[in-house]
Amino acid sequence: MSFKTYTAIRMVIIIIMAGLIGWAVVNGNALIPVPVIIAALLILLLFRRRVKEVVVDERVYSIAEKASYLAFRIFGIAAAVIGAALIALGWESSSDLYKIGLTLAYAVCGLLVIYYIAHIYYNRKYSGKK
Amino acid sequence: MARINNQIRRLRFDHGEMTQEELAQRAGCTRQTIIALEQGKYVPSIELAFKIAGAFGVSLEEVFQYEA
Numbered sequence: 001m002s003f004k005t006y007t008a009i010r011m012v013i014i015i016i017m018a019g020l021i022g023w024a025v026v027n028g029n030a031l032i033p034v035p036v037i038i039a040a041l042l043i044l045l046l047f048r049r050r051v052k053e054v055v056v057d058e059r060v061y062s063i064a065e066k067a068s069y070l071a072f073r074i075f076g077i078a079a080a081v082i083g084a085a086l087i088a089l090g091w092e093s094s095s096d097l098y099k100i101g102l103t104l105a106y107a108v109c110g111l112l113v114i115y116y117i118a119h120i121y122y123n124r125k126y127s128g129k130k
Numbered sequence: 131m132a133r134i135n136n137q138i139r140r141l142r143f144d145h146g147e148m149t150q151e152e153l154a155q156r157a158g159c160t161r162q163t164i165i166a167l168e169q170g171k172y173v174p175s176i177e178l179a180f181k182i183a184g185a186f187g188v189s190l191e192e193v194f195q196y197e198a
Contacts, residue, residue, distance in 0.1 A: 057159040059166060094153050 001050040009047050013040050017104055080103045139168050141186045141193060156170045156185035 017040040024032035086101025142148045150164040157164075158181055166172035167182075174182065183190045 054154065054158055054160055057163055058178055059160070059172055061164040062172075 001047070001052070003051055003053045006047055006051045010044060013043055016040075059116055072111070072115065076108055079111075080108045083108060133170075134173050135170070135195045136167060137193055137195075138164065138182065141188065145186060153182070153185055157181040171194055 020036045022035045024030070024036070057068055083101045083104030086097045087105065088101075090096070090098030106124060132142050138153070142150070142153060150168075152166045154161045155179060163174075163178075167174060174177060177179065179190055179194055183193045186193065
């Protein structure tokens with residue numbers, strides 16, 4: 001199967017899935033979306049395995065790495081600045097602004113911890129250390 | 131600035147106008163990567179460089195040149 005055919009099939013499956021989920025939401029049925037999403041993912045996986053062409057290669061990974069790093073930096077800096085500003089604004093009243101600011105600050109801390117752990121892991125993996 | 135040039139376009143021509151798609155299949159990458167390489171917008175890994183050279187049946191130096 002060519003990648004073009006797979007893309008067309010994927011589009012059809014996504015449209016059907018979106019329709020079913022939309023219908024379930026309108027009718028207040030929260031159980032239908034879960035099996036629909038699982039079934040759609042499984043069907044997509046089956047079709048994906050039939051694609052013989054190389055779809056993802058090192059250039060795609062390289063782009064993903066650069067994009068991830070840029071997103072990490074932008075989100076980290078923006079969330080830290082906005083979080084600090086919200087904490088400062090809501091400091092006196094302990095309002096919702098303060099809580100949102102605190103949440104953002106913790107999110108940045110969590111992100112930095114994950115980054116640090118990932119950095120240690122890859123630094124060890126790609127160095128001579130044992 | 132250091133730069134890595136390549137002869138992919140010329141080598142494709144020398145190999146009976148091998149298509150970008152065919153080279154991509156032989157080297158195990160996408161056609162977009164071959165396009166990016168020919169335009170000098172992407173520098174491949176050593177592994178891919180060897181695969182491309184292997185697809186043409188030539189040495190690495192015949193495909194890629196380092197320009198200091």
